[in-house]
Each structure stands twice: as C-alpha cells, then as structure tokens.
Amino acid sequence: MNGKIKVGVIGCGVVASTHAENFLKNDGVEVKWACDLAEKKARSLARKYSIEKTATDYRQVIQDPELDCVSVCTDHASHTPIVIDALDAGKHVLCEKALGATKKGMDQMCDAHARNPELVFSGVFQHRFDPALRALRRLVAGGVFGTLLNASVQMRCLRTNEYYRGDKWRGTWAQEGGSLLINQSIHFIDALLWIVGGAEQVCGAHANITHGGVIETEDCAAAALRLKCGALGTIEATASSHLEWEPTISLHGSAGSVEIRDKKPVKLKFEKTQDEETVLRELSGDAGPGPGESSKAHYGTGHPAQIADFLDSVRHERAPFVSGEDARHAVDVVLGIYRSHKTGGWVDINGCKNKEMQAI
Ligand SMILES: NC(=O)c1ccc[n+]([C@@H]2O[C@H](COP(=O)([O-])OP(=O)(O)OC[C@H]3O[C@@H](n4cnc5c(N)ncnc54)[C@H](O)[C@@H]3O)[C@@H](O)[C@H]2O)c1
Known part of the structure; x- marks a missing residue:
C-alpha cells in the first residue's frame, strides 16, 4: 500500500501511550483516532500525541473509510468483539496480549481473519x-x-x-x-x-x-x-x-x-x-532498540520493533512476524x-x- 498509514488506538489506558508513541516513530504514519469508553482517557491520549479525533465507541472509529489499522489496547475479554468488527470493517489489526480470554473468542477472531485474509492480523508478543x-x-x-x-x-x-x-x-x-x-x-x-x-x-x-x-x-x-x-x-x-x-x-x-x-x-x-x-x-x-519513553521497563524493548514490523507488513502486504493465529498458542x-x-x-x-x- 502507498501513502500515509492511518491508525486508531482503541483503549487509552496504561499501554496505549506505548502504542501511540511507537506508531509515531515511523515515517508515513498518522495516529488519527484515540478511542476509550472513558472520554477523558481518549482526550488525554489525543492531547499527548496530537491525535485528531476521539471517540467512546470503537464502531465509530472502524467506520472511518480513511482508517487503515487499529491497535487494540483494551481488557482481554473485549479484544474479541473489537478484533472481529475491525477485520470485518476492512481494517488491519494489531491486538495486545493476551489475544483472547476464551477459546471460543479466539476461534471467532481467527474465523474473521479467514474471511478477510488480505488483512494483517497480528498479536502483540513484543x-x-x-x-x-x-x-x-x-x-x-x-x-x-x-x-x-x-x-x-x-x-x-x-x-x-x-x-x-x-x-x-x-x-x-x-x-x-x-x-x-x-x-x-x-x-x-x-x-x-x-x-x-x-x-x-x-x-x-x-x-x-x-x-x-x-x-x-x-x-x-x-x-x-x-x-x-x-x-x-x-x-x-x-x-x-x-x-x-x-x-x-x-x-x-x-x-x-x-x-x-x-x-x-x-x-x-x-x-x-x-x-x-x-x-x-x-x-x-x-x-536492541530502547523501549521508548512511554514504556515501563518490564515491557522490554520489543514494542518499537513489533509496531515497525506490523506497519511494514501492512505496507508490503505480507504476513506479520507474530500473526494473531500464532499469538493464540x-x-x-x-x-x-x-x-x-x-x-x-x-x-x-x-x-x-x-x-x-x-x-x-
Ligand atoms: N505487551 C505488554 O507489555 C503489555 C503491557 C501492559 C498491558 N498490556 C495489555 O494491553 C491491554 C490493555 O492493558 P492496560 O494495562 O493498558 O489496561 P487499562 O485498563 O489501563 O486500559 C484499558 C482501557 O481500555 C478501555 N476499554 C475497555 N473496553 C473498551 C471498548 N470496548 N472500547 C474502548 N475502550 C475500551 C478502558 O476504558 C481502559 O481505559 C491488555 O490486553 C493488557 O494485557 C500489554
């Protein structure tokens, strides 16, 4: 794919800054949406990283025709509906660990990816x-x-x-x-x-x-x-x-x-x-590269590299280093x-x- 990659961060809690910061380290990337059930958290992330739009309902984010990808940074159980809806809306997905909280939920996410095999679906294991x-x-x-x-x-x-x-x-x-x-x-x-x-x-x-x-x-x-x-x-x-x-x-x-x-x-x-x-x-x-300013020491140094790999896989239409299917094992x-x-x-x-x- 050519042009700027536009990203939405869904879930604006502790780990979200690590995602926003590391997406923005890459050339040709815009973090366009900050979304959280708590409007205050969405606004706070948006302010910190000059993110244009905020939302409290992730469905508003994935309806944006300009958006290419979402980073899912919510609690474990909510990964399933967000990942499925994002893939079915045509968005590439990077989902934080743990991929899901149930076997059924992970089956459903993998089924959604099977319906949309042209999209990148990656699970964070930095x-x-x-x-x-x-x-x-x-x-x-x-x-x-x-x-x-x-x-x-x-x-x-x-x-x-x-x-x-x-x-x-x-x-x-x-x-x-x-x-x-x-x-x-x-x-x-x-x-x-x-x-x-x-x-x-x-x-x-x-x-x-x-x-x-x-x-x-x-x-x-x-x-x-x-x-x-x-x-x-x-x-x-x-x-x-x-x-x-x-x-x-x-x-x-x-x-x-x-x-x-x-x-x-x-x-x-x-x-x-x-x-x-x-x-x-x-x-x-x-x-390896440093963890980034917004990361806690125990996150290690992998988020910058995994986010760069995710973006590269989106740009070059290739499989990511850690696929969603692989992240479920x-x-x-x-x-x-x-x-x-x-x-x-x-x-x-x-x-x-x-x-x-x-x-x-
Ligand atoms: N890879 C790592 O090193 C690492 C580190 C920390 C957290 N995590 C993972 O990241 C995820 C989030 O963890 P956290 O510590 O940031 O949690 P958190 O509670 O600080 O943040 C989660 C946010 O998601 C929001 N949220 C929940 N459901 C939502 C929905 N449907 N739509 C929009 N927003 C919603 C909540 O309001 C909350 O603000 C978890 O899966 C966690 O395991 C990974």
Whole structure:
C-alpha cells in the first residue's frame, strides 16, 4: 500500500501511550483516532500525541473509510468483539496480549481473519523481538543443545492488592480471563513455546494465596508441559514475590544447558567449550532498540520493533512476524492450565476445539 498509514488506538489506558508513541516513530504514519469508553482517557491520549479525533465507541472509529489499522489496547475479554468488527470493517489489526480470554473468542477472531485474509492480523508478543530470545530460538533450531530434555519458565513478579483494585477488569474471570498466567506470565510462556516449537499437552494447578477477597483469579501457578519436540517442560509462577519482575527461561539438552534471567544468561554449561562460547556470544549480543519513553521497563524493548514490523507488513502486504493465529498458542496453553486445574488431568492443546474448552 502507498501513502500515509492511518491508525486508531482503541483503549487509552496504561499501554496505549506505548502504542501511540511507537506508531509515531515511523515515517508515513498518522495516529488519527484515540478511542476509550472513558472520554477523558481518549482526550488525554489525543492531547499527548496530537491525535485528531476521539471517540467512546470503537464502531465509530472502524467506520472511518480513511482508517487503515487499529491497535487494540483494551481488557482481554473485549479484544474479541473489537478484533472481529475491525477485520470485518476492512481494517488491519494489531491486538495486545493476551489475544483472547476464551477459546471460543479466539476461534471467532481467527474465523474473521479467514474471511478477510488480505488483512494483517497480528498479536502483540513484543518479547519475540528481544535479541537474546531470538538468538536462543536460532540456537535451539541449529541443534547446539543436542536433544532437548527440559524447558521451563519461572515467572516471579509482584502485583499488589492496590494494583488489582485500580481497574475493575483485573482479577476477574469474565474480563481478564485469569490473572498471573494470562496477563504477566504469558509473555514468557509464549517465548518458551516459540523457542522450543510449541506444546502438545499441559497439566497444571493454580491458587489464590495472598490476594483472597481482592481477586477471584490466580496469584500462583505451576504446570507441566509435554512439548511437541519431545521434551518435558514446566511453568512456575507467582505474583506475590518480592522479586518485582523476574522471568527465567531454562533449557537443558543432551549437549548443554542455559538459564536466561530477564534476557541475560546467568548459567551456561555445554559439553564442548566451543559450543559454550558460541552460545554465550550469541546471547550476549546487542540489546536492541530502547523501549521508548512511554514504556515501563518490564515491557522490554520489543514494542518499537513489533509496531515497525506490523506497519511494514501492512505496507508490503505480507504476513506479520507474530500473526494473531500464532499469538493464540500461549493463550491456549494457559486456558489448558485453567481447565486442567478443574479436571485434574492432562489437557490436549490440539484438542482445545472441544466443547469443554469453549466453556472456560
Ligand atoms: N505487551 C505488554 O507489555 C503489555 C503491557 C501492559 C498491558 N498490556 C495489555 O494491553 C491491554 C490493555 O492493558 P492496560 O494495562 O493498558 O489496561 P487499562 O485498563 O489501563 O486500559 C484499558 C482501557 O481500555 C478501555 N476499554 C475497555 N473496553 C473498551 C471498548 N470496548 N472500547 C474502548 N475502550 C475500551 C478502558 O476504558 C481502559 O481505559 C491488555 O490486553 C493488557 O494485557 C500489554
């Protein structure tokens, strides 16, 4: 496509500034609409980024014939109707994580994209643009780990009662769709699954240990994974840690092991010194572009790169680096953990199309 790309930001809360700012860093882009149910928030974003138009109803935004794309920055449950309506209105869509809060909603979004295959549909997982995690994926694909045995993610973070009380949608099954797993941990669950090639089955449990009476969802979780590559994995997470944000990914293969904490290698041991040196060199490369002024440190450095990739895919009519369809796998795994907690058994990720999953 030629000419200026016109974007609407739907949802003008915490993450919206990161989107507006990073869209505007690109040449030939105008952020034309700021939309929020709360008019004050839409106006505030519009003022900050000189956005021409504001709305409280996203349907007004997607009816604008001049608009090319929308960035969906609302609560998880509302992603589904907004994404579907935007795609059916002919707009390219970048949707924040988690793509959806239910299996049925994600099926419907993917169906809408199938009806409009010429449009770009991308899900935000900005950590896939982190140089160290990309390098780790390349190294796994290149076989330096030998046969992969274990792959795990540990997510430690701190989310206080005040954080949950701050917004009504957080800590609810209906709007957030869960909490610690589907909101904070999902970044690194996705990274792990992307690095090792996805999961077939999951079995897990969750608990609310320190946020009782404040949230109905989980602040602690643990799960086992059967990975497509044959290795076994684990997920361990808490939102009540005094480590405010500490994601760790570990991979153990027949030829060597690595542990990456907050994208830095903290443990490395390979059978061959030469492999160890290669891995260390690859993982310690350039940290990539900065996160941008409006981003919190824990968002990492990926939003600028993912938004640039989204715009490039719109301009050149190509698939984005993270498609919506691809961004749902981590959500399917998380929904599988919630399901497994109820049933006490393994949940088949490929079998998520069954009615039981739709009931979550
Ligand atoms: N990728 C990241 O690092 C990252 C960081 C923060 C948040 N997020 C994601 O971004 C999304 C938003 O999170 P947030 O922290 O900005 O939430 P927030 O509560 O601060 O903002 C969400 C806004 O959406 C608005 N909204 C809800 N439904 C709407 C509708 N139908 N039309 C218009 N506006 C509507 C709300 O009024 C609210 O202002 C979530 O999916 C969250 O998980 C991602």
